[in-house]
Amino acid sequence: MTRPRIAYAGMTHLGLCSAIAAAAQGFATLGFDADASLTRRISAGDLPVREPALDDLLRAHRDRIDFSADATTLHACDLVYVAPDVPTDGAGVSDLGGIDALLDIVLTNTRDDAVIVILSQVPPGFTRARQRPGRTILYQVETLVFGRAVERATKPERFILGCVDPDAPLPSAWRSFLESFGCPLLPMRLESAELAKISINCALAASVTTANTLAELCERVGADWSEIAPALKLDARIGPHAYLAPGLGLAGGNIERDLATVMRLSEQHGTDAGMIRAIVANSAHRKDWALRELHEALLATAPQAQIGVLGLAYKENTHSVKNSAALALIAQLAAWPVRAFDPAVPASAAQHPKLTAASNALDAAREVDALAIMTPWPEFRELAPAELARLMRGRLILDPYRVLNAAAAHAAGLDYRTLGARAS
Known part of the structure; x- marks a missing residue:
């Protein structure tokens, strides 16, 4: 059997990482997005997302993947995933307008026998409500974890599959693609798969x-x-x-x-x-832990204190700041000057009237009265507590994720505080 040609519609984090992983799996792959400037950027090797090893994976398998903003190119594909990131508002409500619009483009520009699968996370009932006469739309639970996207896409634990009839055989193009990963397939009704995630x-x-x-x-x-x-x-x-x-x-x-x-x-x-x-x-x-510690140990008695913040991304190995604890902390420190550094996020992402963008991690610690390590970037683990103590004006270190060696921090005379242990 000829290997199916795979397409992913929506070149944001989920679709882009998944498409590159499909190419790495040996399948001819198309990455489609209606934004021509985005597909040109990706084609040139300038990826809009930061993921460990993703750039290398694309370079290694570039001959098997194309990127296009021309929707008619979808007609040549046998299996098409609709995979845009679905944005949410502050209340956790998904904006489904974008995925609906992209699904319309996909259905209009694919063959009737093409297999259409929604990969984006959607609420229960979404996929069944989008069924069209003569077309069957399926669902697959995405496994994206920011900072671990390559690992999750190339070495999946299992595939959770939403089907109109879970007892019916899977479409051959879909099964052929999924079985190439060598992991369990779990077919179930559409609503069960949507609720499984x-x-x-x-x-x-x-x-x-x-x-x-x-x-x-x-x-x-x-x-x-x-x-x-x-x-x-x-x-x-x-x-x-x-x-x-x-x-x-x-x-x-x-x-x-x-x-x-x-x-x-x-x-x-x-x-x-x-x-x-x-x-x-x-x-x-729990989000306010760092702010409570700062007020208890420093700010209540030091109105002129300067705070250093290491990390602005919500977690390491990503540029995403969605619900970032660091940005939330900085927003509540408007009365105090802040020095901030993140290897992937510009300091301008923080809304603060007295913000200084540090050039590196050590520069963020220079002359500060307290240093909060808010994102556990691997490079921060290389910081020597003694060097931080030399650069800082004060002694307070907030390290919720235990990035630094606690014993070394204490030996350097720092007031070291972390989650899950009493301050010493």
Whole structure:
């Protein structure tokens, strides 16, 4: 059987990473986007997203992938994924206008026998409501994790597949493509697949909230969460890959969107979502950890203090600032001067009247009274606490993700504070 030609419509984070992974899997691939300037930029090798190893992966398989803004090129494709990023507002409500418009373009410009699959995350009921006479639209749960997109796209754990009839054979082009990855295929009804992704994020949110709740207790009673988490991961009922690292609430938008979706659906259908509301409340509380520590240890008595902030992205290895804890912190420090640095995000992303853009991590620490390491970028792990102590005017270090060596920080005379352990 001739290998199917694959297309991804929508060259934002999800579609672009998925398309490059398909080419790496050995399939002739088309990356389509209606924005001609975007496809020209990508064709020239200038990727609009930052992901470890993505540029290298594209260069290695460039001969198998084309990028185009001409919708008629979709006609040659056997399997077309509709895969734009779906934006959300501050309340976690998805704007579905863009994916609807792109789906119309895809249906208009593909053959009747082409397999159409929605890959973007959509609410339950979306795919069934978009079925057209003579065309079947399928759904697949996306596995994108910012900062780990290449790994997730090239080495998937499983594929969760939404089908109009889950007992019917999968379309041959779809099955051929999916089976090439050698992982389990889980077909189910459309609504089950759409809700499966939300269910996964709710379970992850519950795990993160458990870690945050107990890590905060550790900070008060003298325990250390870093000592407790390994014991939980050795429990077979929890497992070695459990999300047990404490953090500054839930960020990035995807999990928060899914929690908001569950609360809306629960209200519509009269079900209980008290646990989900508690998770959201805990996330909001934990987001302010750094601000509380700053006020307690410094700002209440030092009105002229200067604060350094390392990291503006919501997590490492991405340029996304959606719901960034760092930006939220800086916005609440309007009365104090701030020096900020991030290797992928310009300091201008922060809204602050007294902001200085530092040239590098050490420059962000120069003459500051406190340094908050808000994004655990790998390069920040190379910082020597003694060097930071030499550059800083004050002694306070806020390191929620334990980027620095705590013992070295204490030895350098720093007031080192992290999540899950009492300040010393």
